[in-house]
Amino acid sequence: MTVLRYTVPPENDGCRLGLFLRMQGVTAGLIKSVKYDGDGFFADDRAIRTNEPVHTGQCIRFALPPERETSVVPQPVPFSVAYEDAFAAVLDKPAGIAVHPTLNYPDGTLANGWLYRLHQQGKDGIFRPVNRIDKNTSGLVLCAQNAFAAPLLAGSARKCYLAIVEGTMPLGPGRIEAPIARRGDSIIGRCVRADGKYSLTEYTVLAAGHGHSLVACIPRTGRTHQIRVHMAHIGHPLAGDSLYGGSDKMIARHALHCGIICFAHPLTAKIVRVESALPADMTALAEAENLLQGWTLTQLPCE
Template sequence: MTVLRYTVPPEKDGCRLGLFLRTQGVTAGLIKSVKYDGDGFFADGRPVRTNEPVHTGQCIHFALPPEQETSVTPQPVPFSVAYEDEFAAVLDKPAGIAVHPTLNYPDGTLANGWLHYLQAQGRTGVFRPINRIDKNTSGLVLCAQNAFAAPLLAASAHKCYLAIVQGTLPLGPGRVEAPIARRGDSIIGRCVREDGKYSLTEYTVLAVGHSHSLAACCPRTGRTHQIRVHMAYIGHPLAGDTLYGGSDAVIHRHALHCGILCFSHPLTGQALRVESPLPADMAALAQAEQLLDGWQLSALPCGAPDET
């Protein structure tokens, strides 16, 4: 059971409990759930209603109510846990594994693997991904461990992807600001089109090889296939990305990896950064193209707009 505790500061003296909790990042939905599905709220150990005032120095605490478990069958699926506490987990997903079950991929997903991981430790829980990546994109996926953490993680998360693109680009920063729409009547494909949704990708070319370039890409909007579409739009599709004009002669999936994920801890506000190095297939291509020198993952920006 996760218990949250807050001490009322002087500037919140006399504030109604419900309003005080909202200023601490507790959503209205969670407040309602604690009232009706949980054990309620307490001030210095005494039960307190949400319309009552709180006072300087009081310790407000409440337990997060139990959540309905994710209805996914636990299955052994390869992934690693890059970070975990009772509020957040960062999972490192190999390429070829879908994040959650769909009609085309009903099992063998990261969700199945996470439930199996919990079961093996005698634990139960939910699978609540904050960011989703394509089945053939590798790298980091941020998950909320409870309803309190979910909106706070979603608001603070920033990602940086490593992409190997075809052709040679100038070293240094660049940006693609072009609207993205569904391509024809395709369910999957996207394209740049004037009537599409506003989309912005900022990138930095880290290294240039004989016929490929390595770029760190930070999407500022969250469109489907955004990096893949934008890089193809400027004439440099991802290696292996046959959907958008890339060749699979040197790698058999689109060469995209979520390598850095930054977020603020939901409870403490501490800035956290999790990294994942290039996976074997992308590293082999980068090595062949001499794209591994001159940069370090730890030196790349996290992806927040003020870091570019």
């Protein structure tokens, strides 16, 4: 059971409990759940209602209510855990595994694997991904461990992707600001179109070979297939990305990897940075094109 505690500072003396909790980042939905599904709120050792005032020096505490049941079936699925504490977990997903069950992928997903891991540890819980990546994109997925952490992680998470694109690009930074819309000839495809949603990708070309370039991409908006669409739009589709004009001769899936995630810890607000090295298939292509020199993950920004 996770118990949260807050000490009331002088500037919040006399503030109603409900407002005080909202100022600490506790959502209205969680406050309601603690009231009706949990054990309620306490000021020091006394039960307190949300419309009562709090006072300087009081310790306000409450236990997070039990998790709701999930329909996801626990199944062994390959992934690794890059970071974990009571509030956040960062999972490193191989390419070829969907993040959560869908009509096309009802099982064998990262969600199934996470529930299996919890059950193996004798724990209950649900799968709360803060960011989602495509089935054939590899790399880091940030998950909230409870309802308190979820909105705080969602609001602070930043990601840096590594992409191998076709063509030789000039080294250094760039940005692609182009609206993205659904593509009429495809159920899943997207395209740049004037009536699309505003989309911005910032990138840095880290290395360039004769036929491919390695690019670090930070999506400032969260559109479906954003990096893939934007890079194809400027004439540099991802290697292996046949949906958007890339060739699959040298790699069997689109060459995109979520290599860095940064987030503010929900409890301490301290910035946590988690990294994941290029997987074997992208490493092999990068080595063949001499794209691994002159940069390291730790040097790349993720803000």
